[in-house]
Amino acid sequence: MNGAAQVTPQAVEYIRILPEIVLTIFGIIIMMLDPLMDERRSQRTLGAVGLVGALAAIVATLYQSQYPGVGFWGMVNVDSFSVFFHFLVTAVTAVVILTSYEYMEVQQIRAGEYYGLILFGAVGMCLMSSAVELVLIFIALEISSISTYILAGFRRRAAISSESSVKYFLLGSFATAFFLYGVALMFGATGSTSIAVIGQVLASGQPPVLAYVGIALMFVGLGFKVAAAPFHVWTPDVYEGAPAPIVGFMSTAPKAAVFAVLLRILFEAHAPGRLWLIWVVAALSMTLGNIGALVQDNVKRLLAYSSIAHAGYLLVAFAALPANGIPAAMFYTASYAAMNVGAFAVVSHLASAGERYVTMEDYAGLGRRSPLLAATLTIFLLSLIGIPATGGFFAKFYVFSAALQANLVGLVIIGVLNSAVGAYYYLRVIVVMYMREARQEVPVSPVPLGLGVALAISAVATIYLGVLPGRVLEYATRSAGDLLR
């Protein structure tokens, strides 16, 4: 903590933001290459640069994990917790870029700054997971949000996409304002914006009322970002309009990062009064998300409601005790990322030009026309249901057992009933794919290499987390220890 006295950061401190630096450099390279290249042919090259950037960031993360500690005057902290989320975000970024490759060509969207924005967004998300100072967290949140606002509107020719972008932008800025207000109040209550100091102050005595309000406001802002009810109303519209790979991206990576922030704020800062706040939000999200999803015919909207529900399951872990709630939440973000990115990868492939084929009807008979693709989507959907041998099962399992250990029986019952309801609408997709004949044949183009790799990674990750969850969970448990120390 005596870093405050020091004027220039040491070399090792740059390693602690190495992944962010790498991502930024590659993002800038893309921006600089873009005007130099032929409009129509730029997409492949830029995509390749973006992919290399994401992979380099993964390597940087691995390298960074050797040098844990704080840096930059106590603003960033590299611990196994942040490394976990860095890895998650960069991996999702890589998979999403692989998915976008084909999508952008089919949709005839000019690549331009698309890949750059994805990388910049990833910078914000990575920074969110390692930032331990509220103002930096805010800045990181903004970096990530602004990139995704623009990305959501990238299907320029479709009105619905612009609607999605504007809606997301307006409501999103409103939410970040809430967060900022909360930060200000927290500073007023404790005299610091450093999470560690706030934690000490709040743990030392009876927390002031201002701190409760501050936490609540920050929670509202972050709750919006993870699409938790009652701050979820934007989700279906935005997800419906945004390009499918981007929905896969923004429903997983920024969410994971925001959950990381929430974990830090709620547990490391010993936030007071969190229990009932979370209880209500979690119960509402699960219930509203699942009920909303029941009646959807558009697969993207269905997955949007499902993501609200999953945010709810995840929040259940936040109501549990830190010692097993944190690893459960971390595991959940990882397995949710794997299965949801995969599901959206399939959706974006099937959507075809202009995202014409995104309704349930268009999936009819997929099991016959493209058995492998249907089987892959089935794996992701089964995981979203929470069937054993998939990551989704253990995710729910850890969350609910953590909640049970905290004696939150009511919340677990709500959660368990909700996952039974959830089974119905995921199953509907499977049923349509395998058991219904297509009224009109929707063309399915063969899966290109990039997408194939993306799907394989997601599917393998989903199954791996479902069969051998031990190592990931062990790592998450260790990080939780780091976080609580």
Next chain:
Amino acid sequence: MNSPTLDSAILTLVTFIPMAGALLLLLFPRRDRDIRIFALVVSVLTFGVSLHLPVYFERARAGFQYEINTPWIPTPNIHYHMGVDGISMWLVVLTTFLTPLCVLISWKSIHERVKEFFILLLIMETALIGVFVSLDLFLFYFFWEATLIPMALLIGIYGHERRVYAAIKFFMFTMIASVFMLAAILWLYAKLGTFDFVAIQTAIRNGQVDGWVGAAPWLFLGFFVAFAVKVPLFPVHTWLPDAHVEAPTAGSVLLAGVLLKMGTYGMLRFNLGLFPDQSRSNAPWIVTLALIGIIYGALVAMVQPNMKKLIAYSSISHLGFVVLGIFSFTQAGLDGAMFVMLAHGVSTGALFMLAGILHERRHTFEITEFGGLATPMPVYATFFSFIVLASVGLPLLNGFVGEFLVLSGAFRAREVYGILGATGVIWSACYLLWMYQRVFFGKVTHDVNRTLPDLDMRERLALWPTAVAALVMGVAPLLWLNAIDPAVQNALAPFAQLASKVVGQ
């Protein structure tokens, strides 16, 4: 052959040979004939390997045998713990016995998406065996849920007209019910930090669980609901007729033959094993539901115009016997329940195969479409009569032994149980024989039926094993019962203490 390594590996082998076969099938080219032959070879091989279990089983020993117990996932503390006792061993063998017959019976009737069908069938077999051999509650739940998907797909893709409805209904009923079981399992884990069945059982018997008194009734119900839907017990049985009528023949055979037994097996193993007190105090209403199931199932079966639906309702009735036997808490009752499970698996499996054979020829299950079939199809009629008699409970065939034992146990528990249960035997004779009469006797009523071909070699091959098994089980039930007996005694041990406690007071 009976080395220690093989002993500990045998259950893994039996469980995962079908799975390995399914994975290999994935790589097969779409040549339907080769796929069928390969599936047959795999399932016969599994049956052969599974015979190791009864051959080397130490009959007199009560505990679990062929155990394997290695850590699988450190946190939560999940072990790959498998083992069988006299109860589960026979259910494993029943599964491996029926699967090759399912392959044979689906030889021609499945002609589209053949590869997927056999892959699903083999995955299904692995999941079913896994349910019976798991001794870790988590592993058990894992396989329990894993049976759902292949079965729902088998019904939904290969079934008859209303297959999608039936598949979803089946899935939702069993899925929602098993969620309660998961909640109960999680509670036990939260308190005890282990999923190991034996460890949990010991802890409960020694009274080492905090808050047990308040929670136990709810935990009992959590398990019970999941099992009751699977059995299915009276008010939650409505998925069964739909699922059976719509399922392809092989699906029905496995559904009736094995899947329903998961429920009764669960009651026997978990409800009785972990919650003896609650089992006893809840027995009156459970037995009442079982009796309603016996009589209601039989009465509804009687008026069914659809042959397959009739057999489906007869399953509800027969499974009622099993529940009655289990909750009579007598040696005879439990022995009988086990025996009815096995006998029902063989004879109802055979009945569904017979119905399927007729459907292949005429594409209908309506009883009125037939009549006088004994003339064009004498061999078929003979097999059918043999199996019907076995199912009705003719002495010296398999149905009789189990029902007799269950009823004698029920009489000992409470006379009125026995009396009401015994009417079920009469009803089953009524509806099955009446159905037989309408289908086979008299003159041929529809001209199309005059030229129906009799059984071919493949169909005979599928039916002979069931007929032989029905006969042997009826003549020499001790071959089965001497392994079941010690396990049942073991399961009943806490009840004997309970009874002596009551007497002591």
